[in-house]
Amino acid sequence: MSEGKVRLGVIGAGNIGNVHMSVFSQLKDEAVLAAVTDDFRPLAEKAAKEYAIDTIHESAEQLIQDDKVDAVIIGVPNAFHAPLAIQALKAGKHVLLEKPMGINGEAAKEIVRVQRESGNVLMVGHQMRWQWQMLEMKRQMDLGAIGDVYNAKTGWWRRKGIPGWGTWFTQKEISGGGPLIDIGVHMLDLALSLMGDPKPVSVYGSTYAAFGPKKKGIGTWGKPNWNGHFDVEDLATALIKMDNGATLSLEVSWAVNMASDNQPFVHLMGSEGGASLVGDRCTLVTEKFDRAIDIDLVKPEGQIEDRLLLSKHFLECIREGKEPITSAMTGLKNNLVLDAICESSKTGHEVTIDWEI
Numbered sequence: 001m002s003e004g005k006v007r008l009g010v011i012g013a014g015n016i017g018n019v020h021m022s023v024f025s026q027l028k029d030e031a032v033l034a035a036v037t038d039d040f041r042p043l044a045e046k047a048a049k050e051y052a053i054d055t056i057h058e059s060a061e062q063l064i065q066d067d068k069v070d071a072v073i074i075g076v077p078n079a080f081h082a083p084l085a086i087q088a089l090k091a092g093k094h095v096l097l098e099k100p101m102g103i104n105g106e107a108a109k110e111i112v113r114v115q116r117e118s119g120n121v122l123m124v125g126h127q128m129r130w131q132w133q134m135l136e137m138k139r140q141m142d143l144g145a146i147g148d149v150y151n152a153k154t155g156w157w158r159r160k161g162i163p164g165w166g167t168w169f170t171q172k173e174i175s176g177g178g179p180l181i182d183i184g185v186h187m188l189d190l191a192l193s194l195m196g197d198p199k200p201v202s203v204y205g206s207t208y209a210a211f212g213p214k215k216k217g218i219g220t221w222g223k224p225n226w227n228g229h230f231d232v233e234d235l236a237t238a239l240i241k242m243d244n245g246a247t248l249s250l251e252v253s254w255a256v257n258m259a260s261d262n263q264p265f266v267h268l269m270g271s272e273g274g275a276s277l278v279g280d281r282c283t284l285v286t287e288k289f290d291r292a293i294d295i296d297l298v299k300p301e302g303q304i305e306d307r308l309l310l311s312k313h314f315l316e317c318i319r320e321g322k323e324p325i326t327s328a329m330t331g332l333k334n335n336l337v338l339d340a341i342c343e344s345s346k347t348g349h350e351v352t353i354d355w356e357i
Helices: 015-024 041-050 060-064 078-090 105-118 132-142 179-194 306-320 328-347
Strands: 006-011 031-037 071-074 094-097 122-124 149-157 200-208 235-242 247-253 265-270 274-278 281-288 291-296
Touching (some): 006 060, 006 306, 015 031, 031 041, 031 060, 122 306, 122 328, 132 179, 132 274, 179 247, 179 265
Parallel strands (some): 071 094, 149 247
Antiparallel strands (some): 235 247
């Protein structure tokens, strides 16, 4: 580190890479954007100019070997998450890795093994954990507002939301899957966190591709490649059982025929009350004096924006040698559940999760 500042190298100057650079550029007292690279060099050049980045590297490998870089931010297609994260960890770098941590459970396990050997920080970029609604709900739950969570329901329905048809988003070899690994991983991560981080032990799930193969359900995000292909799911549903007996149902889609308002949701059912998040609204539900009572949570005054909190937490973990809230093990947990859902859909049977690393 230079003058106490963490020197960051960014791999991937596309949409998500730009989001990270924009946020970290606001933390000039704690970090400096030292290097950037992208397979499409004009993107890297544009980012370097916009964020005053001194060095543009020709490749991710070159950036990882740069002695002037303390930590790397990886914002590339899913298939490249594990190879780059592992290479960076072995090179002594700290890593902020976009979700999903790996393209599958085996890739995630290898990241965990290397991270443990390196002792360096690896944090998965689940920004939704830092939204004020999540933080406030978690705070109330830690105070005992709803008791023990025994059942939960989470998901995100998009009616016409297939992104970039024919691009890497819809090619399983590069993406690892459709809405399950794209938006489902966010909702799974949130729900498990709010449930108190129980250990998933078995899964029964199904996936479907009713729209994508017919080039229907196309969303507005990303530019389609009609010469490409679609071999992922466009809807997934699952029931997940935990080691403490609790259950979680997960439902996600990119495209579905239903009256959907395109809002993520989490519903938690506890022994003393419940909590619900639908879009931006977060509500505690309970019973007092024989009456059902709903209490809307309010955003605390001066609450910092979610991605800024995420970025500050990453830097804090590096400086203090702390394990991130969204650690490699949380990333592994998510990947193992996603794999089990896909396996259950193929076999038609419940799948027991293999936790051996």
